[in-house]
Amino acid sequence: MTRYLGYRILSSLVVILGAATIIFVAIRAVPGDPALVVLGPSATPEQVAALRTEYGLDGSLLGQYMHFLARMATFDFGSSFRLGMPATQAISQAFTATLSLALAALCIALMIGFPLGILCALRPNGWSDRIISSLSMTGQALPSFWVGIMLVMIFSRMLRILPSGGAETPEAILMPAVTLALPLLSIIVRLVRSGLLEVLGEGYVQTARAKGLREPRVVGRHALRNMLIPVVTVVGLELGGLLGGAVIVETVFAWPGLGRLLIDSIAARDYSVVQACVVVLVLGFVSINLIVDLLYGYLDPRVRVGS
Amino acid sequence: MITRPADTLLSVDSLAVRFGGNEDAFLAVEDVSFDLRAGETLSLLGESGSGKSVTAQAIMALLPRNAAITSGRIVFAGEDLVSLPRSRTRDLCGTRMGMVFQDPLTALNPVFTVGDQIAELFRVRQGLDRRAAWLAAAEVVDAVGIPDARRRLDAYPHQFSGGMRQRLVIAMAIALKPRLLIADEPTTALDVTVQAQIMELIRDLQRETGMSLLLITHDLGVVADVTDRVAVMYAGRIVETGPVRDVYDNPAHPYTRGLMSSIPSLEESPGLLAAIPGMPPNPKERPSGCPFHPRCAFARPVCSVERPALRAMGDRRKAACHFAEEVVRLDPVS
Numbered sequence: 001m002t003r004y005l006g007y008r009i010l011s012s013l014v015v016i017l018g019a020a021t022i023i024f025v026a027i028r029a030v031p032g033d034p035a036l037v038v039l040g041p042s043a044t045p046e047q048v049a050a051l052r053t054e055y056g057l058d059g060s061l062l063g064q065y066m067h068f069l070a071r072m073a074t075f076d077f078g079s080s081f082r083l084g085m086p087a088t089q090a091i092s093q094a095f096t097a098t099l100s101l102a103l104a105a106l107c108i109a110l111m112i113g114f115p116l117g118i119l120c121a122l123r124p125n126g127w128s129d130r131i132i133s134s135l136s137m138t139g140q141a142l143p144s145f146w147v148g149i150m151l152v153m154i155f156s157r158m159l160r161i162l163p164s165g166g167a168e169t170p171e172a173i174l175m176p177a178v179t180l181a182l183p184l185l186s187i188i189v190r191l192v193r194s195g196l197l198e199v200l201g202e203g204y205v206q207t208a209r210a211k212g213l214r215e216p217r218v219v220g221r222h223a224l225r226n227m228l229i230p231v232v233t234v235v236g237l238e239l240g241g242l243l244g245g246a247v248i249v250e251t252v253f254a255w256p257g258l259g260r261l262l263i264d265s266i267a268a269r270d271y272s273v274v275q276a277c278v279v280v281l282v283l284g285f286v287s288i289n290l291i292v293d294l295l296y297g298y299l300d301p302r303v304r305v306g307s
Numbered sequence: 308m309i310t311r312p313a314d315t316l317l318s319v320d321s322l323a324v325r326f327g328g329n330e331d332a333f334l335a336v337e338d339v340s341f342d343l344r345a346g347e348t349l350s351l352l353g354e355s356g357s358g359k360s361v362t363a364q365a366i367m368a369l370l371p372r373n374a375a376i377t378s379g380r381i382v383f384a385g386e387d388l389v390s391l392p393r394s395r396t397r398d399l400c401g402t403r404m405g406m407v408f409q410d411p412l413t414a415l416n417p418v419f420t421v422g423d424q425i426a427e428l429f430r431v432r433q434g435l436d437r438r439a440a441w442l443a444a445a446e447v448v449d450a451v452g453i454p455d456a457r458r459r460l461d462a463y464p465h466q467f468s469g470g471m472r473q474r475l476v477i478a479m480a481i482a483l484k485p486r487l488l489i490a491d492e493p494t495t496a497l498d499v500t501v502q503a504q505i506m507e508l509i510r511d512l513q514r515e516t517g518m519s520l521l522l523i524t525h526d527l528g529v530v531a532d533v534t535d536r537v538a539v540m541y542a543g544r545i546v547e548t549g550p551v552r553d554v555y556d557n558p559a560h561p562y563t564r565g566l567m568s569s570i571p572s573l574e575e576s577p578g579l580l581a582a583i584p585g586m587p588p589n590p591k592e593r594p595s596g597c598p599f600h601p602r603c604a605f606a607r608p609v610c611s612v613e614r615p616a617l618r619a620m621g622d623r624r625k626a627a628c629h630f631a632e633e634v635v636r637l638d639p640v641s
Contacts, residue, residue, distance in 0.1 A: 202413060203408055203410055203412075203413030203414040204413060204414060204415055204416040204417070206369055206408060206414070207408060207414045207415065207416070207476065207479065208416070209367075209368075209369055209397065209400065210367055210369060210400050210401065210405070210406040210408075210480070211400065211401040211427070211428055211431075211432070211479060212397050212398055212399070212400035212401030212402060212432055213397075213401075213427070213431060214394070214397065215397075217431065222416050222419075225416075225418050225419075226416070226417070226418055299418065300417070300418055301417070301418060301463040301465070302417055302463070302465050
């Protein structure tokens, strides 16, 4: 187990290093000099040169790269050209905002998606199944910018019960979280439904019934645990996606998250913040994957490593 | 109403089970009747698709969602299970009737330890606490001949061999000392050497507890070894029933006779295996008259028109053939 964990952590580091390298090159391949962006078109060449020296952009590319890696090891990404503060400080707030949004969305999706999926599987092709299944298809098809704008129209403009954006009040998280949760919820409903239907046909479910166990226990204990594995995989991947892919929702609701920070920083050629954002996102993604893989072992004893 | 011996435990009477919806519905089991007395063993013998497993599922209330009992009664220990709500029948499962399934590889839940799965019976059904249930589970696992039972309770199903897993399934079925054990092809998925051990185990357990055994199988050898009486099923119906020796030595139904002569004999020259020509009928389009007539060597015109009833042949046998008296007098099959 320790060896497996060591191996997984090592390979995660390689992934992070690769991602850091790619973003380092990619952001510099985008036309536009950060110093020019900051100073504006009226800047003199001397001012530009001075700023480039200040930000450490005057050395060779390889030198900058080595410097970037060396500092990254201590989680230091330099200071932001745009915001005038260390990049780590800039992203730590944004990361907290994004993480709380993603977790809120995940909670909503799980708490609603699971019961609905189970309800569908218990009476396949019954009326509740038909309604829920078609609603979940719709939910997945609706673009989140549209859902977001509709929610704002209804709850902020017409009913005036929720703020249309920002993160100043606790209830401000509700609409962005619901918008973000909707596609995930739809996936979970259909995943739980099909997974449970498959598992309910298995021999051990018959055995559980032959033991005289009540149906809630047969489904809730014997069947559910076996269909968690595919669900955990997808939920893990989706949660990783939620971290980085919330850009649209964050924009619609002016949510001060990582996605919005990343987009703004790219526009401003704010190298340090872009690099910091990407590394943090990749770190989050890799950690979630590792957690999912470790969960497999817990959920399914057949894939337990080293036992 | 036929009078039954006082110690009749299970009495199936004119059972019919329908599968499927309106357009493509068919009867998987039709007019099946048999009795099982306390401590007795009855085999339901038949090919796959003959309705024998469906009969077992009907008794245990384990029929799939698209199947339903359309007529008949299943009287178990004085209660008609057909008229009981499913949840009440479920209460009898495990405590009064136990079931052993065909495939031990899928019959155990892969994500729980075997101890967990067996102890669950004692905890949920008998209200024992965790520790007492665990001890009871160890006792049962020991009783089905798994060495080092107490330590093995912590293992998962995939850490056992096929034969050991079937022992565990049996342990679960008999844990609460049911009066009826239904074994649905308990040895089919196992190696030949293990098959004998499993049947031996079932017989020993039956001898110790005095439970009745309903054995569902297509294995003629298994039937001969363990059974008092046999009921041969074909196309959803019982075509012949009687004491094993009589039915084996002097079949009264041509289908049974065909089955018997398909057993390869060591004495005779190893030539071609005798096989019944043709295939069992599709349950959705069964032949008119006697369902066996297209494959029957003794068929006469009446057979394609009139379905033979299951009628008594002497006091302990029954056969559903127009010419049963002729068939039974034929030379014994080798």
